[in-house]
Amino acid sequence: MTALLEIEDLEVVFDGFRAIDHLSFQLDEGELRFLIGPNGAGKTTLIDVVTGLTRPAGGSVRFEGTELVGRREHEIVRRGVGRTFQTATVFEQLTVQENVDLAATFRMPYRSLLRRARRPAGGVMQALATVELEGVADRPAAVLSHGQRQWLELAMLLVQQPRLLLLDEPVAGMTKQERSRTGELLGQIAKERTVLVVEHDMDFLRRFASTVTVMHEGKILCEGPLAEVQANPMVQEVYLGRSERGTPALVGAVAVPQDPPGSGDAAVTGGAQAAGAR
Ligand SMILES: Nc1ncnc2c1ncn2[C@@H]1O[C@H](COP(=O)(O)OP(=O)(O)O)[C@@H](O)[C@H]1O
Numbered sequence: 001m002t003a004l005l006e007i008e009d010l011e012v013v014f015d016g017f018r019a020i021d022h023l024s025f026q027l028d029e030g031e032l033r034f035l036i037g038p039n040g041a042g043k044t045t046l047i048d049v050v051t052g053l054t055r056p057a058g059g060s061v062r063f064e065g066t067e068l069v070g071r072r073e074h075e076i077v078r079r080g081v082g083r084t085f086q087t088a089t090v091f092e093q094l095t096v097q098e099n100v101d102l103a104a105t106f107r108m109p110y111r112s113l114l115r116r117a118r119r120p121a122g123g124v125m126q127a128l129a130t131v132e133l134e135g136v137a138d139r140p141a142a143v144l145s146h147g148q149r150q151w152l153e154l155a156m157l158l159v160q161q162p163r164l165l166l167l168d169e170p171v172a173g174m175t176k177q178e179r180s181r182t183g184e185l186l187g188q189i190a191k192e193r194t195v196l197v198v199e200h201d202m203d204f205l206r207r208f209a210s211t212v213t214v215m216h217e218g219k220i221l222c223e224g225p226l227a228e229v230q231a232n233p234m235v236q237e238v239y240l241g242r243s244e245r246g247t248p249a250l251v252g253a254v255a256v257p258q259d260p261p262g263s264g265d266a267a268v269t270g271g272a273q274a275a276g277a278r
């Protein structure tokens, strides 16, 4: 059986700097894989290459056996590869539902766009339900909390029915509650799709990660169950040696934003809190 995503001997060079260095990586159908590594390891660049944003100097990226290198971004999306960015990109003036509705049209052929009825397609409400934002469907995206914004971006991705999701630091800046909810959400999403998550929050990894791949200086350093990876001396060296430069510690607690005082479940489940906030 071939892997869903198969990256071979990948090389990315920026002005002589080798951001990805002869990297090979595989992801099987149905996996929920975590990708970690110090800042500058090349994690975002790897996602950029898979999604057609950055052209590699060499190597190949095969998705379901098809070469993606050289294909345009929109074609890669149409083939079933979706991503989120480190900073959520949503249209603030549009409502939550309109954002998802718009995203739903990305993969649609022109003719079906013309025939499309004005009421939202079933998939839109379903995506909103998955991320628990139905309660704020008619509110402008501008009123969403930081965490809800990330979930909206996720809904915009889900509605496109990707087979492979690449999520770049989806819990960055989230409160503890929002992180928990996102972790559960990822588990749920991964039941139907293959998911690669870039994340290095230790608490989050401990709770939700099974298989972890560690990247360092454009290469794969090691791969395996979290406990095994943590015990690897090379991994410890990379993280400990860099901790002064602001790289999150792989071992030990990582500071997370506190939940606002008085925030109950509403902050997690969407609905009332954001809607009532303004
Ligand atoms: N467009 C670019 N031009 C030049 N250098 C880049 C560019 N994008 C990333 N880099 C460099 O490549 C390295 C890997 O970056 P990145 O993939 O963002 O790392 P990570 O996501 O693991 O923190 C870094 O040293 C970064 O400065």
Ligand SMILES: [Mg+2]
Binding pocket: 043, 044, 045, 086
């Ligand atoms: Mg990054």
